[in-house]
Amino acid sequence: MSVYKEMLLLKRDFGGLVILFVMPLVLIVTITLIQDSTFKSVTESSIPILLVDNDKGAISKTVKENLEESGSFEIVTKIDGDVVNETVAKEAVFKGKYQLAIIIPENLSSDLQLKVNQNVLKIVNNLGMEETSIVVEDKKVGTKEVKLYFDPATQLTFKNAVKSAIDKMISQIETKSIYAAFQDQLGEGNEPIFEQESFIVFKEIMPKVNDKEILPNSVQHNVPAWALFAIFFIVVPLSINIVKEKGQGTQIRLITNPVPYAVIIAGKTATYLVICMIQFFLMVAVGVYLFPYLGLPVLDVQGKLLLMSIVALFSGLAAIGFGILLGTIAKTQEQSAPFGATSVVILAAVGGVWVPVFAMPKIMQHISQISPMNWGLNAFYDVLLRNGSLLEILPEINLLLLFFIGTITLAIGYDKKKRAV
Known part of the structure; x- marks a missing residue:
């Protein structure tokens, strides 16, 4: 029922839901076209x-x-x-x-x-x-x-x-x-x-699969990077909905039910995790099916989709945990929405979504190591560009899972302390 409630809330905000799916797709197509054109202008034209x-x-x-x-x-x-x-x-x-x-x-x-x-x-x-x-x-x-x-x-x-x-x-x-x-x-x-x-x-010696060289391109960099950005952008609607529930008294009614608060959080997690995975698969579909028609390289996910899905799943958990923590702490929508959007942009910038980490100053390279987007991006690159196995992406997955557990624990602890006062 908690999942059903979350689905109803999202259904009533159809415009926001459309933006949640359409905005990342427009963003990934635009950015990839620009970067690919820039790359070609330097190397081919x-x-x-x-x-x-x-x-x-x-x-x-x-x-x-x-x-x-x-x-x-x-x-x-x-x-x-x-x-x-x-x-x-x-x-x-x-x-x-x-x-x-x-x-x-x-x-x-x-x-x-x-x-x-x-x-x-x-x-x-x-x-x-x-x-x-x-x-x-x-x-x-x-x-x-x-x-x-x-x-x-x-x-x-x-x-x-x-x-x-x-x-x-x-x-x-x-x-x-x-x-x-x-x-x-x-x-x-x-x-x-x-x-x-x-x-x-x-x-230059390039990595090979089946005696065929793997040549990195703009699509392999942009699809995972902007898929992560879309996944973490779930922080904004999630935190807003939690603040709405507090303002409308819905949270009080939910707490009075004989159901642990963890179950309510689990309902939110399951619902928004489904949305994150839909976003991810839409991004992959654009890379595989749409990009070739736009004159861009096709995204090769053969034999890699399962591992990429695992990375997206744990990245979604990290984003949801952050959104729940922000919604629990924020008192008004004016606090949660701007802070959520700004923090996602900062995490993306620090994590290497816009500028490669190796091109950053030394101090920023160290700071990037604490960004969950950086963990997810490295895991995606391990799968797509380095032919990494599940064992090789386990460190990043563990960090994303620990981030989710840590933020959820803080959210539950803060909520209990606030209600006790």
């Missing part, structure tokens, strides 16, 4: 960048070719038919029309070649080898600057990635120039005497 070539030599040609071959950039050298200079490029970037401008200085290729030849010639002479017929100009070559102008709104990660890529590119060009200079000084004939291929290379 070409970003137009300005290139001012004051060198007109081999290095600027190589830089341009490498940038074009990367597929990440579209080289722009003219605006409205006019060749771009440094002043125009700087103004265009700082106004946000372009994200990046690369300024290659004058005589970069010739000066680099001269500097390399001078250094190589010194080494050859110090080794006591005879000087060759190659004449090297005795001219002091200063440091050359390849200037990078970034849009002020550009993210730091993008800046660092571009600077690292260009620095690597220039270093490779310098290395090849040094090898070529030694070739000219020491070698005879056209065949290279130095092997110029990279000796050290990097290879």
Whole structure:
């Protein structure tokens, strides 16, 4: 009967019930589309960048070719038919029309070649080898600057990635120039005497299932994250209903019945747990069936749905326990509703739903460990991304269960103390 009562309360607030189910679905679709589009814009689409070539030599040609071959950039050298200079490029970037401008200085290729030849010639002479017929100009070559102008709104990660890529590119060009200079000084004939291929290379090893690599995508991150957010948002209607019962005198009538208060709480827990699981399965259904039609990756839950459901179940218990504690302590709806919504947002932010925990400051990384959303999210990631078993997600499940038991115990204790007074 306690469950039936809770169902009646929810049925009478049909608008709130619709929001409870529809809002998370709209949220997960919107956020995933935005993040996936952002991801594609960086990795798949070409970003137009300005290139001012004051060198007109081999290095600027190589830089341009490498940038074009990367597929990440579209080289722009003219605006409205006019060749771009440094002043125009700087103004265009700082106004946000372009994200990046690369300024290659004058005589970069010739000066680099001269500097390399001078250094190589010194080494050859110090080794006591005879000087060759190659004449090297005795001219002091200063440091050359390849200037990078970034849009002020550009993210730091993008800046660092571009600077690292260009620095690597220039270093490779310098290395090849040094090898070529030694070739000219020491070698005879056209065949290279130095092997110029990279000796050290990097290879990313991805986890595999059935000899197939698992590639994480935006859907695998967003579905569990926003499913947790939806589950914990149950705190708001749950706490409001408890406050309503206290205000309307319903709780007093329930307490006077020969039924333990734990049974009343059990009725609320069972009812809202069903709602949490419906929310979770709706989120999963969106990831599996709707996302492919929107051009997003499909959520692969094959062989993982049972463990994901277990994580969602215990996450729901943690959210319900928090909602019951908040409803028990709050005296008015004006207290429970804003505090409930705000606390869920804070738990989501701290727990890694919005920003990955590893990207947070050290102190926030430690604080995130006490967020139940962080426990649930880690358990979901263990299942979806790390192919974890039930044994591996037990620590997070135990934490969620202890959180539920702790909040319910506090709620019952607070209610007894208040009624005793």
